[in-house]
Amino acid sequence: MKSCVKASYLMSKQLDTPLSFKEKTMLKVHMAMCKNCRRCHTHLNAIHDWCHQRHDKELSAK
Amino acid sequence: MQASYEKQFEALRPKLIAFTLLQVQDRGHAEDLVQDALIGALEGLSTYQGNAQFDTWVYSILRNKLVDYIRRAKRERERxxxxxxxxxxxxxxxxxxxxxxxxxxxxxxxxxxxxxxxxxxxxxxxxxxxxxxxxxxxxxxxxxxxxxxxxxxxxxxxxxxxxxxxxxxxxxxxxxxxxxxxxxxxxxx
Incomplete structure (x- = not known):
């Protein structure tokens, strides 16, 4: 998989549902070669986690 | 003390309405939901522990109301x-x-x-x-x-x-x- 578009799609999808074995492998191989996508992956995960922490913080406040 | 919270509510209201309008198209309805949430917050002031930011806490009350609304209203939603x-x-x-x-x-x-x-x-x-x-x-x-x-x-x-x-x-x-x-x-x- 050479496309960063497709790789970023899989990173996003992974935050919502488990990827298939094939998808996971394609993403891993692509990220091993692509620094920009490794950064993008870190950022998308961070945004996802922050939203959830914001949510948890609210819940624990009740 | 309540009066100072009311001021904070007023300052928050436009943001809450903008957030609600993402999910509820009808402005009047969105304002009603925000009003409900603010009343809920006012009634629940004694349970506000102060360990979350005040606006985050009000958001959480609004969010619960919105989720209820979305689940209930899904059949009547426009396409x-x-x-x-x-x-x-x-x-x-x-x-x-x-x-x-x-x-x-x-x-x-x-x-x-x-x-x-x-x-x-x-x-x-x-x-x-x-x-x-x-x-x-x-x-x-x-x-x-x-x-x-x-x-x-x-x-x-x-x-x-x-x-x-x-x-x-x-x-x-x-x-x-x-x-x-x-x-x-x-x-x-």
Missing amino acids: FVSDEDEIDIDSMFDERSHWDLDAAPSHWHSPEDLHLRSNFWEVFDFCLLHLPTSTARVFALRELMDLETTEICDCLDISEQNVWTILHRARLKLRGCLEKGWFLKGEAV
Whole structure:
């Protein structure tokens, strides 16, 4: 998989549902070669986690 | 003490309405929901522990009301029309589908605790509200209201594939917006 578009799609999808074995492998191989996508992956995960922490913080406040 | 909270409520109201309008098209109805949430907050003031930011706490009350509303109203909703095509992600990539130089992700300097600063969420909400409306709505349902994608499909009557595509675009756009509005503005260093 050479496309960063497709790789970023899989990173996003992974935050919502488990990827298939094939998808996971394609993403891993692509990220091993692509620094920009490794950064993008870190950022998308961070945004996802922050939203959830914001949510948890609210819940624990009740 | 109550009077000072009422002032805070008034200051929050426009933001709460903007957030609600993502999910509820009718303005009158959105204002009613916000009003309900504010009354709920006022009644619950004694349970507010002060260990969350005040506005975060009010948001959580509104969010619960909204989730209830969305679940109840799904049969009467108007047809969901996706506007994710308005998000241009093509220009983030070159003709070989690699990251374009201008849009390529930068290094975010130790972002771990930055989101705890209050104006981080101001930048975040600004970025969110600048997404096309129905895209922002799907993102908010998933990430701010914590619905699973299957439930979003059910509420909006769209396919899961569709939800993944919308979330992909929303996340790339938000990432870019946060990077420009926050991480490259010297806040991070």
